[in-house]
Amino acid sequence: MSHTMSEVATRAGVSKATVSRVLNRTHTIAPETERRVLEVVRQLKYHKNVHARRLATGRSDLFGLVISEIINPYFPELIRGFQAEAWDRGFDVLLCNTEYNSQRRVSVIQKLIEGDVRGVAIMTASLDRSGTSELTAAGIGVVFCNLGPAERLVSNISIDYQRGIAQAIEHVVQLGHRHAAVIAGPEDNRTAVIIKQALVAGLNERKLILSAVVNSNYRVDAGASAVRALVAAPELPTVIFCGNDLIAMGAMNALEEAGVRIPEDVSVIGIDDISFAFLARPPLTTIRVPRERLGTIAFQALDKMLQLKRRKGVDYYLETDLVIRRSTAPPRSRELGSAGLLLERAR
Amino acid sequence: MSHTMSEVATRAGVSKATVSRVLNRTHTIAPETERRVLEVVRQLKYHKNVHARRLATGRSDLFGLVISEIINPYFPELIRGFQAEAWDRGFDVLLCNTEYNSQRRVSVIQKLIEGDVRGVAIMTASLDRSGTSELTAAGIGVVFCNLGPAERLVSNISIDYQRGIAQAIEHVVQLGHRHAAVIAGPEDNRTAVIIKQALVAGLNERKLILSAVVNSNYRVDAGASAVRALVAAPELPTVIFCGNDLIAMGAMNALEEAGVRIPEDVSVIGIDDISFAFLARPPLTTIRVPRERLGTIAFQALDKMLQLKRRKGVDYYLETDLVIRRSTAPPRSRELGSAGLLLERAR
């Protein structure tokens, strides 16, 4: 069905080497020859076969991007940033998702190696050095997010949650909050753990009373059930810090169901600033993680590292910032504190 | 850096043909030979090069999926359905987005042809037959969504919006609504046009008063500005049908800002049931389009069509259903009608 470069060559009365050169604009070609070749290419609607090209050149034009699942609203912007950057430089991307499935994790790595990618951005916390040693062993560069320091063939991007968290805590302190709770992400997720620790440390430092720290699982329903536990306790915090926006949105739902008003009774703060955070009701105050930027940097990190003679990894940092919306407000009464809230709810 | 099949062959003391056979489980192999080969493969961490394989076999194991933009919440479930189905059958997918950019549309088609895909699912309305004739000309199967009837090498999946829309209209009629408005998607989007027509026809048939039909652009902010126009008019409809959930969410925001309560003053209905529809406040009543299913069917359509001797396309249908949530309720007063609403708002 589809034509080959030899066919084009014959019809244009040149060698296939010439056709290749015309198509890749890699040599100067006699104008007349070029015209003839291009003419035949158009007539035949010829397209070169990328697999043959990849095999012949030996240099891969592919980069991998691995995420956990496509339906997680954390990823779209990240994918877009990575892809845009890759395409701009003439590279292509192989998008892989692990779906939180260990079999898939293995097959994804395999697919990446077989695909002869130059480098891969591992943007899911469910994969770490041990899971990717096969990649580096094959000479493929890797960039992680929130993993340890860089080394040969592995770079790292640290998201500076500290900064956004400090801003958030300062914000609620200014508003007059004294009693906080934390609904963190899953224990087995390294990013979730980093966030939880930063949250707890920051809250302690500012001397807020931490009435509860519970783990959850980054899903909406988990945020909801975590909140039900909080609501059942004798004392309600006046502000709830959530490990991500999904948890926060679930928490807001559950609070609403329990008849707790946001932000009048309880303030809620999320992390990420997913696209729907501002559509939540009330709009969610959250710590923005610049995810499109994260994707861009991930690509640049790989690209740069692979140009280094020693393939030495680099450490990158990405700042976060608080975005104040309407889910945070002063607690009901500064004087009454949370005991006062209890009283009022009892009426 | 990475090893080749020949290396494995030499070390295992066999020919590369044998290595190939062992790895592809395509022939019976002497157990001892197989063991030896596998052993060397493990030692060397050998992975076969997929580009060489694709070139040698000539049969592509790739399918394309083209969407408009990854950050549109309509697509994640669709992608997941398509990808899952492809992987289950041992195929791989090339995800391409046009980003509503005509240059990108061209380069995406080119990339697909160069990638030698077997078939491609065009799931964005911004591409139609004329944009994809190159694909079919190259013998590549195509499946569209909401485009005309099937033909050679092109299948089509029609989403039966009629059904969900009929349910929705019945729902609001039962609730007692008489005055409706429609905020449709963009005029140049064939799916948006189909939906608008179905909406208007259905509303007329049930004799509802259609106070306004405005076009919008499928984005949140567009829904918002469309609503501002409606609110400025002398009479407010009691129910607003939106071309998709994003428009509906924007509309709800703008209504809220205008001091119009949902659903007490105005009911709102969306289309799609994106994952955040139920997190909107109030949760959005919407017409669900089973998008993961759409992805699955799209793949099956391609796969089946390409097995047919004549490569004859097939027509598929996908049903939609109303999902009732809290953004719809009886109008303020059946007796007063919308004039009554006007009165009350004037107070």
Added chain:
DNA sequence: CTGAAAGCGCTTACAG
């Protein structure tokens, strides 16, 4: 059950 050889469709020194 296994091997030698041709071939997939390109690219790229090497010559000229």
Added chain:
DNA sequence: CTGAAAGCGCTTACAG
């Protein structure tokens, strides 16, 4: 500026 030829790393009839 252009061509002949080797080679990229596999697969697959064809023999045996």
